[in-house]
Amino acid sequence: MRKPREEMIAETRAKLIAAGRQAFGTVGYAAASMDDFTAGAGLTRGALYHHFGDKKGLLQAVIQQIDAEMTLRLNRISAAAPDRWQGFVAECVAYIEMALEPEIQRIMFRDGPAVLGDVSQWPTNNGCIAALSRSIEQLKADGVMGDIDTEAAARLINGASSHAALWIAKSDDPEETSRRAVKGFRTLLEGLRVKG
Amino acid sequence: MRKPREEMIAETRAKLIAAGRQAFGTVGYAAASMDDFTAGAGLTRGALYHHFGDKKGLLQAVIQQIDAEMTLRLNRISAAAPDRWQGFVAECVAYIEMALEPEIQRIMFRDGPAVLGDVSQWPTNNGCIAALSRSIEQLKADGVMGDIDTEAAARLINGASSHAALWIAKSDDPEETSRRAVKGFRTLLEGLRVKG
DNA sequence: ATAATTACATACGCGGCGTATGTTGAAGAG
DNA sequence: CTCTTCAACATACGCCGCGTATGTAATTAT
Numbered sequence: 001m002r003k004p005r006e007e008m009i010a011e012t013r014a015k016l017i018a019a020g021r022q023a024f025g026t027v028g029y030a031a032a033s034m035d036d037f038t039a040g041a042g043l044t045r046g047a048l049y050h051h052f053g054d055k056k057g058l059l060q061a062v063i064q065q066i067d068a069e070m071t072l073r074l075n076r077i078s079a080a081a082p083d084r085w086q087g088f089v090a091e092c093v094a095y096i097e098m099a100l101e102p103e104i105q106r107i108m109f110r111d112g113p114a115v116l117g118d119v120s121q122w123p124t125n126n127g128c129i130a131a132l133s134r135s136i137e138q139l140k141a142d143g144v145m146g147d148i149d150t151e152a153a154a155r156l157i158n159g160a161s162s163h164a165a166l167w168i169a170k171s172d173d174p175e176e177t178s179r180r181a182v183k184g185f186r187t188l189l190e191g192l193r194v195k196g
Numbered sequence: 197m198r199k200p201r202e203e204m205i206a207e208t209r210a211k212l213i214a215a216g217r218q219a220f221g222t223v224g225y226a227a228a229s230m231d232d233f234t235a236g237a238g239l240t241r242g243a244l245y246h247h248f249g250d251k252k253g254l255l256q257a258v259i260q261q262i263d264a265e266m267t268l269r270l271n272r273i274s275a276a277a278p279d280r281w282q283g284f285v286a287e288c289v290a291y292i293e294m295a296l297e298p299e300i301q302r303i304m305f306r307d308g309p310a311v312l313g314d315v316s317q318w319p320t321n322n323g324c325i326a327a328l329s330r331s332i333e334q335l336k337a338d339g340v341m342g343d344i345d346t347e348a349a350a351r352l353i354n355g356a357s358s359h360a361a362l363w364i365a366k367s368d369d370p371e372e373t374s375r376r377a378v379k380g381f382r383t384l385l386e387g388l389r390v391k392g
Numbered sequence: 393a394t395a396a397t398t399a400c401a402t403a404c405g406c407g408g409c410g411t412a413t414g415t416t417g418a419a420g421a422g
Numbered sequence: 423c424t425c426t427t428c429a430a431c432a433t434a435c436g437c438c439g440c441g442t443a444t445g446t447a448a449t450t451a452t
Contacts, residue, residue: 005398005399005448005449009398033440035440043400045401045441046401046402047399047400050398050399050400051399051400055440055441111310114306114307115310117366118363118366148383151376152376152377152379152380153384155359155360155377156356156360156380156381159355159356159357159359160352160356161355163354163358163359164352166309169314181351181352184348185352187342187343187388188344188384190387191387191388192387201417201429205429208431229408230408231407239431240431240433241410242433243430243431246430246431247430250410
C-alpha cells in the first residue's frame with residue numbers, strides 16, 4: 001500500500017463532514033455539540049479544528065457538499081426536459097421541492113445564511129444560482145424570455161423559491177400548500193415569458 | 197401620580213426591548229450577551245427572564261416591534277400612491293429598501309428565522325405579508341392583476357424581495373446592484389399585470 | 393537515523409445560559 | 423394603620439460548549 005495515509009485523511013474529513021451534516025441537519029447548527037457528533041464519528045474536536053479551523057469551517061464544508069449535490073440534480077433535471085423553457089420551469093419547481101427536504105432547508109436556507117452570511121455570495125457554493133443563471137441566459141438568447149438582468153432574475157427566483165419552500169414546510173397541509181405555491185410560481189414565471 | 201407602577205414596568209420592558217434590539221441588530225443574536233446588553237440598560241438578566249421567559253422570548257418581542265413599524269411604513273407608502281398598481285409596486289420596492297437596513301436585515305431576515313423558524317408564519321407578526329396580501333387582493337378585484345393565489349403571490353414576492361435585499365447588501369457596489377435588482381423586480385411584477 | 397512536520401487526542405480556562413434563591417416595595421385585607 | 427402577599431426585579435450557582443494550548447504518535451524529509 002503506497003498511500004494509505006492520504007486515504008485515511010480524506011476518510012477522516014469525510015467522516016467529520018458526514019457527522020456534522022447529520023447533526024446540523026437534525027438538531028441545527030447552534031444546538032449541535034462538537035464533542036457529541038465528533039465522538040459519534042469516533043473522533044474528537046481536535047480533528048475538527050485541525051481540518052476545518054472551527055465550527056463554521058465545518059459548516060462551510062458541509063454546505064459546499066450539499067450545494068454540489070443540488071447543482072448536479074438541477075442540471076440533470078433541466079437536461080432531461082423536452083425544451084429549454086420547460087426545463088427552466090422544472091428546474092425551479094425542483095428547487096422548491098429540494099428546499100422542502102428538512103436537511104437542505106435547515107442547513108442551506110436557515111443556519112447557513114445566519115452563520116455565514118449570504119451563502120450564495122461566496123465563490124465556492126453558488127452552484128444553484130449559477131445553474132439558474134445559465135438557464136436564464138439561454139432562454140434570453142433563444143428569445144423565449146424577455147429582457148431582464150440575468151443575475152437579478154436568478155436571485156429573485158431563488159428567493160421566491162426558498163421562501164415558498166419555507167411556507168410549504170411550515171404549513172398545516174404541506175401537500176395543498178405545495179400545489180398552491182407551485183401554481184403561483186408557474187404564473188410568476190409565465191409573466192417573464194415572451195408572448196407569442 | 198396614580199399609577200407609576202405600571203409605567204415603570206412598561207418602561208423596563210421597553211428598555212429591555214430597546215437594548216436587545218440594539219444588540220441583536222449590530223452584533224447579532226448569537227453573539228449578543230444578555231449580561232452585557234441588560235447591564236447597558238441598567239438592568240440584569242433577572243428582569244429579562246422575568247418579562248420574556250428567555251432570550252428567544254425577547255427576540256420575539258423585538259421582532260414584533262420591528263414588524264409593526266415596517267407594516268406602518270408599508271401602509272403609508274401604498275396609501276400615498278396615485279393608483280393601486282403603483283402603490284403596490286412602491287410597496288414592494290420599499291420592502292426591498294427596508295430590507296437593506298442592517299438592523300432589519302439582521303433581525304428579521306437572518307437571526308429571526310434561524311432562531312424562531314419562519315417568522316412570517318406566526319400570528320403576531322405577519323404584518324408585512326398581510327399588507328402585501330391586501331394590496332394583491334385589491335388589485336385582483338380591480339382586474340389589474342391576473343388570477344393568482346393571493347397568499348402564494350405575497351409569499352413569493354416577499355421571498356424575492358428579501359433575497360434581493362441580501363444580494364444588494366452583500367454586493368461590492370450596492371448602489372448599482374440596487375438599481376439592477378429593482379429593475380428586475382419591476383419586470384417580474386409587470387409580468388403579473390393584466391395587459392391592456 | 394535523526395529531525396521535522398503532520399494528524400490527531402487531551403487538558404484547561406472562560407464565557408454564556410438557565411435556574412434557584414433572595415430582596416424590596418407596592419397593593420389588598422382586616 | 424398593620425400585616426400579609428405577591429409582583430418585579432437582583433444575586434448566586436452550576437453546567438455546558440467553545441476555543442486554544444499542549445501533548446503524542448506516526449509519517450515524511452534529509
